[in-house]
Amino acid sequence: MSGALPRIGVAGIHGHGATHVAAARGLEASGRARLAAVADHRPPEADLGDVAVFTDATDMIARADLDVVVLSTPMHTHLPLARAALEAGAHVLLEKPPTPTRADFHALVGASERTGRAVQVGFQSLGSQAVPFVRGLLADGAIGEFTGFGALGTWLRTESYWTRAPWAGRRVLDGSSVVDGAVTNPLAHATATALAVAGATAEDAVSGLRLDLHRANAIEADDTSSFVAGLPGGRTLAGALVLTAPRRSEPCVIVHGSAGRIVLWYTLDLVQVSTPGSNLAWTTSHARTNLLANLVEHAVAGEALLAPLAATGAFMRVLEAVRTADEPRRIDPSYVTRAASPDGDHLVVADVEAWSERVVTEGRTFAELGAPWAVGP
Ligand SMILES: NC(=O)c1ccc[n+]([C@@H]2O[C@H](COP(=O)([O-])OP(=O)(O)OC[C@H]3O[C@@H](n4cnc5c(N)ncnc54)[C@H](O)[C@@H]3O)[C@@H](O)[C@H]2O)c1
Known part of the structure; x- marks a missing residue:
């Protein structure tokens, strides 16, 4: 990463995604990152100033030159969007559950290893001391x-x-x-x-x-x-x-x-x-440490992740059994x-x-x- 502030993009800004927009704004206020883009099929309700607004996450990932992508979209979109973000060079905060199948989970772990980019999973309680x-x-x-x-x-x-x-x-x-x-x-x-x-x-x-x-x-x-x-x-x-x-x-x-x-x-x-x-x-x-703040510190200074994808393997085993x-x-x-x-x-x-x-x-x-x-x- 260059010396510039990490650029964050949030996909899925309604529903639970609103908390990620707020967290990105918080990081902006403390001078640690910048909310550069958002994406949702439904337009933002508030004026977001100079934040780039996209109607689809794929477009945002391809065009917004992001360091960190937050995916707060429905679960069946997680693998394709996360993979696209990793391949575009971004680290990803992926909402839970990470993927709908264990095979998808393995594919995502592989994509993270191949690209050298991290995936943090939105189990926010794992940020708690x-x-x-x-x-x-x-x-x-x-x-x-x-x-x-x-x-x-x-x-x-x-x-x-x-x-x-x-x-x-x-x-x-x-x-x-x-x-x-x-x-x-x-x-x-x-x-x-x-x-x-x-x-x-x-x-x-x-x-x-x-x-x-x-x-x-x-x-x-x-x-x-x-x-x-x-x-x-x-x-x-x-x-x-x-x-x-x-x-x-x-x-x-x-x-x-x-x-x-x-x-x-x-x-x-x-x-x-x-x-x-x-x-x-x-x-x-x-x-409790916010998982987006932790991911930004990981991107900037290599801080250890609190909820890394690999540490959700046992959870994925339970999910696969339910599936x-x-x-x-x-x-x-x-x-x-x-x-x-x-x-x-x-x-x-x-x-x-x-x-x-x-x-x-x-x-x-x-x-x-x-x-x-x-x-x-
Ligand atoms: N960590 C938590 O406590 C917590 C709480 C609630 C939901 N979640 C997770 O967050 C994710 C979203 O859940 P939700 O309840 O907010 O869903 P939701 O359906 O209320 O909101 C999802 C948003 O994503 C948008 N969206 C869908 N596909 C998109 C795409 N391709 N590009 C851009 N925007 C897109 C939708 O328009 C919608 O605004 C799920 O994975 C869910 O499990 C986590």
């Missing part, structure tokens, strides 16, 4: 021998959420995989963060995956899911990832130990440590109720919060635990 802090606690024996991990997310999604975009809730769109279910998309951060805390990020770190995928909504993908994965050292990761809860609770990663438990509230950067004999958890709050699994089982409507929220109606599965808590504390799936809506008649 809470993750290395928990790893340090485990290494120091703060909860004794750690035996297992949990990834817990119980959220609600309105019925209109599933109709907001053609790819929403689909497993396949126009012949391409999109895998837009609870495990792989809205609550993907829970699994990715748990794997990072466990130090199990490489592709071969996950084995013997038992998936238990269900759906209450009229969608193809899963909205009420659990899984148990084998990790190195005989440990397990149990996930309960649900979009059919009566409320949105903060999601967390749990580590079970022989002498206590750690809970990482990964959206809040909070860590709670509970040990036998104390009634209240010891709680600490941690700083190639049988269709999620439809939950019998007698276990589903409709509830109102300020954003619209949403479906609630009977006792799903309690069953989810059991998944992550007992290390068994909904069906293995005998949740009536998971085992069928």
